[in-house]
Amino acid sequence: MDAVWWIVLGAVLAIAELFTTTLFLIMFAVGAFAAAGAAALGAPVEVQAIVFAIVSVLTVLGVRPTLRRHRRSAVESGEQPFGVEAIEGSTALVLESVGTDQGMVKIDGELWQARAYDATQSFAPGERVQVVQVRGATALVWRDDISPSGDLPEAKR
DSSP states (O other), X not given: OHHHHHHHHHHHHHHHHHHHOSSSHHHHHHHHHHHHHHHHTTOOHHHHHHHHHHHHHHHXXXXXXXXXXXXXXXXXXXXXXXXXXXXXXXXXEEEEOBOSSOXXXXXXXXXXXXXXXXXXXXXXXXXXXXXXXXXXXXEEEEESOOOTTOOOOGGGO
């Protein structure tokens, strides 16, 4: 009967993980399933609790750092960026006037909606701008007069 309780606890934790997406509760679900295995083998409740605690701690300490490392962005981990990360920092050509409400730029041959990163700036067609950030399908751009030291707006430092 103890095994059933551990299985139910493991299932509840696994389902709760679906709503949190932190990859933390799943570690305790693994511990609960291990305790269910111990219960199925006839271990006393104290041993089941110890198995639960040890397996949970080992998965948190052993697996979670690896999962967190893989969740970091390519820029943070020093790898070659792809997707939206590859667009941030690139140069774009303004096709339609870019301001705080509207605009269109061309980035590596693709058309993107754009907004000025700084509300005091606006860009005319033909100007070159720097993509500072991408929010959804909109590129936030900055004047492409970056100093040799590589100064970017505060958000990119």
